[in-house]
Amino acid sequence: MDLKNLTVEEKLRLICGKDAWQTCDFNGKLPFVKVTDASMGVRTAKEDGSGDKPSVSYPSSQMLANTWNLETVRTYAECVADDCLEYGADILLGPGVNIKRNPLCGRNFEYYSEDPYLAGVIAREYISAMQQEGAGACLKHFCCNNLEYNRRLQSSEVDERTLREIYYKPFEIACEAKPVSLMCSYNKINGVQGSEYRKGFAVLREEYGFDGAVISDWDAVYDRAKAAKAGLDLEMPFSQSNYEKLLEDYQAGKITEAEIDECAQRVLDMVSRCKQLQEGKKRKRTQAERVKVAQETAEESIVLLKNDGVLPLKKGQKVAACGIYGAPYSANSDYSRYLAGGGSSKVVRLTNVFDIPEVLRKQGFSVLFNGGFDDNGINNWVRMSPRAATENAAVSDVNLVFAGTGGEIEHEGNDRKQMKLSDVQERAILDAAAVNPNTVVVLFAGAPIDVSAWIDEVAAVVWAGFPGERGDEAVANILTGKVNPSGKLTETFPLRYEDTPASQGYIDGTVTRYEEGLDVGYRYYDTYGVDVLFPFGYGLSYSEFDYKNLTLKGTGDKLEVNFEIENGSEIDGKEVSQVYVRAVSSYVYRPYKELKGFAKTFVKSGKTEKVTVRLDKHAFEYWSVGHDRWEVEDGIYEIIVAASVADEKLKIKIKIKDGKITVL
Numbered sequence: 001m002d003l004k005n006l007t008v009e010e011k012l013r014l015i016c017g018k019d020a021w022q023t024c025d026f027n028g029k030l031p032f033v034k035v036t037d038a039s040m041g042v043r044t045a046k047e048d049g050s051g052d053k054p055s056v057s058y059p060s061s062q063m064l065a066n067t068w069n070l071e072t073v074r075t076y077a078e079c080v081a082d083d084c085l086e087y088g089a090d091i092l093l094g095p096g097v098n099i100k101r102n103p104l105c106g107r108n109f110e111y112y113s114e115d116p117y118l119a120g121v122i123a124r125e126y127i128s129a130m131q132q133e134g135a136g137a138c139l140k141h142f143c144c145n146n147l148e149y150n151r152r153l154q155s156s157e158v159d160e161r162t163l164r165e166i167y168y169k170p171f172e173i174a175c176e177a178k179p180v181s182l183m184c185s186y187n188k189i190n191g192v193q194g195s196e197y198r199k200g201f202a203v204l205r206e207e208y209g210f211d212g213a214v215i216s217d218w219d220a221v222y223d224r225a226k227a228a229k230a231g232l233d234l235e236m237p238f239s240q241s242n243y244e245k246l247l248e249d250y251q252a253g254k255i256t257e258a259e260i261d262e263c264a265q266r267v268l269d270m271v272s273r274c275k276q277l278q279e280g281k282k283r284k285r286t287q288a289e290r291v292k293v294a295q296e297t298a299e300e301s302i303v304l305l306k307n308d309g310v311l312p313l314k315k316g317q318k319v320a321a322c323g324i325y326g327a328p329y330s331a332n333s334d335y336s337r338y339l340a341g342g343g344s345s346k347v348v349r350l351t352n353v354f355d356i357p358e359v360l361r362k363q364g365f366s367v368l369f370n371g372g373f374d375d376n377g378i379n380n381w382v383r384m385s386p387r388a389a390t391e392n393a394a395v396s397d398v399n400l401v402f403a404g405t406g407g408e409i410e411h412e413g414n415d416r417k418q419m420k421l422s423d424v425q426e427r428a429i430l431d432a433a434a435v436n437p438n439t440v441v442v443l444f445a446g447a448p449i450d451v452s453a454w455i456d457e458v459a460a461v462v463w464a465g466f467p468g469e470r471g472d473e474a475v476a477n478i479l480t481g482k483v484n485p486s487g488k489l490t491e492t493f494p495l496r497y498e499d500t501p502a503s504q505g506y507i508d509g510t511v512t513r514y515e516e517g518l519d520v521g522y523r524y525y526d527t528y529g530v531d532v533l534f535p536f537g538y539g540l541s542y543s544e545f546d547y548k549n550l551t552l553k554g555t556g557d558k559l560e561v562n563f564e565i566e567n568g569s570e571i572d573g574k575e576v577s578q579v580y581v582r583a584v585s586s587y588v589y590r591p592y593k594e595l596k597g598f599a600k601t602f603v604k605s606g607k608t609e610k611v612t613v614r615l616d617k618h619a620f621e622y623w624s625v626g627h628d629r630w631e632v633e634d635g636i637y638e639i640i641v642a643a644s645v646a647d648e649k650l651k652i653k654i655k656i657k658d659g660k661i662t663v664l
């Protein structure tokens, strides 16, 4: 498609969008694309404007990342592509790869990790699978939108090295999958509006090979001509006043036709690429099969945080359960109140039931359930009948407490006020634990919870996150051992919010200084030896794994990391192993160690499996501020194989000289 058949006015209009969700077609003159929202499934508005169409509700992005399983990521993304095909959407407005710099950020559940490598690799796999199945991706939000507070007014002030190594990095990796589009952020970056971020857009196009269209976040354009000149191709949604001003600016010579053509051509290219992606594509899975994938993803993502041995539940045990999160009302609004984040990513689920006690009953357990507390975590709607809940707990072998946050606490445009659960929930957990030491807390939330008030009093903690519409089956299967937990955390759970480096940085409503630089998440805790509650990469299993026989094979600037994982237990299980690189003899500052590879391996009981992780020169690079490029320093590096950032299992040193690797 080229621009020859369009008038200047049409081209100006083309780069301003048609309405909230479509590009212009000029009454059939051009093909167009329809976009739709993302992060927990596909959110598509009904044609008559009366809300959204029901669609498969999957675990949120945060949970998908906790799987550390690229096959699961592929399958999940293929299903989302099927959902897009089903609802006639050409582009999914995701994935979001913003770094989890602050545990209170209201959109953390929509993002993958505090680690840029992990977030980038997951996004790359997701985009590649989704686009292969016929739906275009829109990688978002570029960049440094790491808090919702004053998101349209504040400027994220970040130094160049930190931008390159932390905040641009996931975009750099994800761009390898050639997303058809990318979305700017609401905030300013070092004083420049996200929609006018010429420098960043140039890095994307000239260095990262991004060849799609840059789309604005919704209503993030303040000066359409300036944004177009900076490289923002499509404004969304359509704004009459911005369009009129653009026309005026064009007539006044403030923007040339050639500049408009660049944006318009990229919009046309994006539309034709989407149509090409769809050619001959049929849905790969039925809706029922996709719901099953939602459940399997939840099972792969749930993280067992603590277990004194009470889990898995044993046959014949009498179970008490309380907390509305485990069996909320069936209406959709109540579901997302408890079990999903809020905002533009909210999905109207297909199935109308979410009932963990009932699933447990079907698996042969007798369960006494009482809502106990009916509290969405902000104490504005509390109905307690604690007596029945505690009485049930007292006469049962095991007591389950379902607690968490939900869509009114974690949502777009708003940050959480605190990391703790509400007082009502903390009290309910402590009361239950006082009468039954076998108390298991199942947490439903999108970001870390401060559990200091009660963790020592309970026997087990299960992180269910926002697990999607079949999370009840998934949680029950983890509790009973039908599924062996294998998720690991993709962000640190600090002991308290004040320990988070970002919590100490300057912020005044218009300026947020990223004073901690590279020391985001585990990079800070690990480098400075700060204790945390649960480290990055942590998660328990019902199996026990041993790591052994680390060997390295270096060829030129590539390194093959080989080791073995033994499952010494009587239960088959999956282990997430992580490979970190530590620069031992560096002139420039480096965080203590950084994640550069990982694997998830199924190991049968009593068996040993070989694992191979490949590293290339990018694993050793840092951004040289002096030379304005990536460099690998000569010197000694340590390759560390670990079960979490705080649980190093095996290590070997290597030497790099003039880019060549020698194993020491």
Ligand code: BGC
Residues within 6 Å of the ligand: 037, 038, 093, 140, 217, 218, 344
């Ligand atoms: C959000 C985007 C979303 C868009 C469209 C914005 O408010 O920041 O993530 O895709 O709305 O709903």
